[in-house]
């Protein structure tokens with residue numbers, strides 16, 4: 001098995017490359033390093049290129065001759081997508097079409113796609129299952145929902161098979177300590193909580209303590225990135241075995257509030273998290289928790305590292321070693 005991994009120098013993509021390599025699969029990473037890290041590409045060659053450069057992308061796929069594509073490459077800041085929608089639609093939607101068209105030209109028929117719980121928008125009920133209406137509330141979510149639709153239409157017309165994986169909140173670091181979460185700028189909660197411990201000049205802003213939740217802070221479904229790696233492995237095995245196109249939530253079904261994540265960090269590390277209460281961000285839902293039964297039943301996926309203490313411990317270990 002050989003997998004062509006767009007965005008494989010990024011956070012989730014690099015952890016998935018590690019899992020694929022552990023399975024004995026070959027990986028080729030295609031990334032423009034706009035938001036990724038050369039040192040995260042350890043399990044196969046890096047082709048530096050942009051998914052918007054269709055010619056280069058097609059040539060790279062033709063040369064690699066992969067059995068499947070894992071498409072992670074995207075930009076993913078909700079706030080930025082509101083002020084720069086043009087960039088988001090171009091990079092995430094047009095970029096994905098380029099990947100699909102390159103697959104057609106090179107005869108690759110299987111693809112995994114990194115989708116997101118942001119395609120659901122403000123949930124009408126929770127936990128959110130895969131049949132929940134999709135009504136994004138920002139351009140980032142729309143740019144991803146467009147790709148889900150294009151995948152379905154391309155699969156129908158051209159005989160490709162895809163798996164869309166709607167991640168909830170990816171978190172944690174490689175339990176082997178080789179790679180971890182690094183976004184620039186960082187907007188994800190767990191690395192910011194850790195920064196609130198390690199960086200004397202940083203204070204964590206808790207965005208809202210007046211949500212209608214058990215302690216007033218926002219509740220999210222954190223899923224360990226190593227468990228995401230396992231789900232991608234299982235999803236590709238399924239496609240390789242002839243499985244049809246499907247969409248899965250990747251979450252645990254367990255919600256953790258910001259206050260609970262902070263308390264877990266203080267408990268696990270024995271150190272205080274410097275924090276202050278700040279205003280909610282407009283449009284932030286109180287609670288986003290996945291109904292996770294479909295991935296469990298059809299992929300046999302059981303998150304093994306996604307307890308909040310395990311997430312914090314792996315992230316803290318990686319960040320305290322300078323990650």
Ligand SMILES: NC(=O)c1ccc[n+]([C@@H]2O[C@H](COP(=O)([O-])OP(=O)(O)OC[C@H]3O[C@@H](n4cnc5c(N)ncnc54)[C@H](O)[C@@H]3O)[C@@H](O)[C@H]2O)c1
Pocket residue numbers: 006007008009010011012013030031032033034035036037049050051052071072073074075076091095114115116117166167168169170171182183
């Ligand atoms: N991190 C999360 O919690 C989360 C949640 C839901 C969905 N996702 C999705 O998962 C995927 C990976 O997210 P991540 O957190 O690892 O982000 P990331 O920024 O760490 O990784 C994205 C990678 O894609 C590359 N890239 C971006 N645009 C490119 C382009 N035009 N050409 C080539 N490479 C390009 C970047 O350089 C980077 O290495 C994204 O598609 C994101 O939308 C992430």
